[in-house]
Amino acid sequence: MVNSHHARRQSDAPAAKASQFGVYVLLAMFSLIMLLPLIWMVSSSLKPGYDVFQFPPQWIPHPVEWSNYPKAMTFVPFARFFLNTFTIIFFVLIGTLVSNVMIAYAFARLESRWKTPLFYLVLATMMLPFAVTMIPQYAIFNKLGWVDTFLPLIVPSYFGSPFYIFLLRQFFMGIPRELEDAAAIDGAGVFRTIYRLILPMSWPAMVTVCIFTIQGTWNDFLGPLIYLNKENLFTMQLGLQFFVGQYTGGWNLLMAASTVILTPILVMFFFGQRFFSKGLNIGGLKG
Amino acid sequence: MVPSALETSQKPVRRRGRTLQQQRARLFWWMISPWIFGFLAFVLGPMIYSGYLSLTSWNLLNPPKFIGWQNYIQMAHDPLFWQSLKVTTIYSLASVPLSLAFALFLAILLNQKIQGLSIFRTILYLPSVVSGVAVAEVFMWVFQPQYGLLNSLLAYFGIHGPGWVSSPGWALPALILMSLWGVGGPMIIFLAGLQNVSPDLKEAAGLDGANHFRTFIHITLPMLTPTILFNLVLSIIGQFQTFTQAFVMTSGGPLDSTLFYVYYLFEQAFEYLNMGYAAAMAWVLFFIVLVLTLFVMVSSSKWVFYQGE
Incomplete structure (x- = not known):
């Protein structure tokens, strides 16, 4: 790398x-x-x-x-589970990209007295274990009637996540400022500057965020386990767990199902890794 | 042309009565507003709410009933709570140093100047990108006592392997062993850290007659301490959240030998519907992670060395 x-x-x-x-x-x-x-x-x-x-x-x-x-793929309806997982990933990706680009740009380029303390707060929330907010979040989503829908798994991604804010901010800060100043003088607003200037220059970071988001959503088990109880809503992970509960046969089919679930992520990382060296700014890790 | 254009941008440009500066400050708040809402709605709000819930008895169906510190008192007398804390602590104490040492060792191997490294780096990193039920099931089959991969390999050497996840004494060691499979993340971060160590310093040490080992101990390792700190904090937080292995592979057993903290919390919340008790456990988890992180950060001033300080 x-x-x-x-x-x-x-x-x-x-x-x-x-x-x-x-x-x-x-x-x-x-x-x-x-x-x-x-x-x-x-x-x-x-x-x-x-x-x-x-x-x-x-x-x-x-x-x-x-x-x-x-045999393994049809013993429980994995096609359905794949479609569910795909739907969740699709909407999570949109939310993750839109919200984090906007938030990270503000932290990278705009000024406010509160910017630094707020950024520390963002970093602090990165340390917060999911289990700590799991119960009250469940209680809230339950009250909203969102249990047994994909909403609890999708909606939070529209409000930024600390790791991606950090990653994108680091990347945006590496883009020469003069380019933006020139654009600003030409009368381009911030959103147009992001769309026309920042995004085309940040694609390695964007690809990195996409790959991590797909991986995280695909691998997530605890979230779907809590919020999805109906079989027709299951994700791939829940589907495999369901399969294990239903199927009493040998290890061969179970390993076939596991292979199908692990392969997409392994392949994605295998081909995506060359973007990381550009997208991740981990070399400059300090303090 | 260009210099004059830059000069004008220095002067406050008035638009609708506000300076550009003020506009950009307002824009800052607009653009981070999703995060602020998310922080209030999904972090701060839930934490306060969970603080209240931890003082109640609540089964999701009836309204929460205020019972004061009862949940915390009950926790202090709950042997399973202490067991879950013990299991998680032992697991972290073994898994964090072992996996960080292993990750550092692999990173050092990958930092040598030889051909064909990228394929090794890819192979060593790849396992860490997968997790969840499928990985847990693969390791169930790896640890299977009679025909599993591990005991089959041991049998080649004439060793009769233990029952691994089905044996109370070996289940936790099995999961610790399994955690080493996912060291790719810290390994890559260590590798980046190693490549940041100035080659001139190492060369200077070499000219002074220091061998590789001494150069590593006296030059590389001190320069690497910020990376170690970063990996240490992330690993501790990560290991304290172990859940899927316990849920899928062992159900916390046998004989509660793998009753991880988050698994027990999950059981209390979603199997026994003791939401108040689970909320109290979540708060205790928050304090444990907070104290551990602060301890590592504060102690770091004693052992972390920053270049350019």
Whole structure:
């Protein structure tokens, strides 16, 4: 992600070669260990039911049981659960982008006596565990009649979230101010400046925010668990939990369902990671 | 052209009787108003409300009944509350240092000047992006006592592995082990911190005859302390919120050995409908996290070294 431009001088070549080899071995070993659970998951998901109970374990399934996937996906209505999750993500994304860009821009560029203390307050709320406000939030949404709707999972995203405010503010502050001053003199208002100038220059940060938002919403379990009780409203995470409760068969179908749930996020991060070095300003972490 | 244009922007431009300065200050409040509303409606308001609820007995169905400090007194005498606090503390005490040390170790490996690092970085980082029920289920299968991945691997070495999540003594260690799988986040932050350490300083130490280990202890580690502080605070807060593993994998068992704080709070609120008691627990959690964070921040002046100070 970040590359130092410094090459260490190696006077003692053989010793350096040996230590390089050692680093490779360690990295390869730890990478394999990290990958093993995922390999194990995919391997199990493609086995016939009886084959998962075998010692020594068979790593390459034979025969390959592709039908585990359609079976797992239709045993409970995962298509419906996907649609629900997708709907929530769609509206959360809109809210997250619109609100946080606006708030972060204000913190990056506008002036007020209260700006600094308010920004510290934003950072402080980042530390607040969800469990602390969970009960009263539930009580409030319950009173509004929002339980068993997607609203409690969507609406809060329209009011900014501290991590994204911080991330976008850091990025906006790195954009040369002169450009905006020039735009302001041309008579462009703040919103037009954001739309025409800031957003086109901030796409790595925007992509980063989108990826984190999709990941967070896709992985969220406690929120949907509290607010969604009806089966036709379940998200993918709740759907898998429901599947586990309903299905008494082997691990192969469960691993097939898990593979389907984990793959989109893994693929998204695999292809999205090159944006992070530009979008995340973590190199300058201080104080 | 340009300099004169910039000069005019310095002078207050009057528009509808207000200076540009005042307009921009007003605009500031307009633009952050969603956050202010959100802070009042989803953070401050709920916290005050939950302070009130914590002094009541409430099952969601009937109106809350004021009972004073009863919930807090009950908590002090509730063995399960203390068990949940103990489980969460042990888990954090083991998991936070282990995962940070592991993350730092991996980051150091990734900070070497060798080819093909990006593929290792990707592999080591990827597991941390997934979480939730699917990961919990995968690890249920990894920890399965007879045919699971872990015990199968141990069997290659002739070791008869324990029951992991199904055994009271091994369930918590299993979850601690599992937490190491997600060290990608702190690892990447450590890597960024390591790459910020000035190479000149390390080189100077090298010329003075310090070996790699001494350079690391005396140069790199002190320069890395702000990053360590950041990761430490985030990890403590994160680990204190452990929920999904307890809910999906163990239901807090066996024998309450994995009764995590937030899981117990959830049970009290949404299974027994003791909303008042759960609200009191939430307040206690808030104070624990606050005190821990403040402790780390205050103590940091003793061990965190900022460049340029």
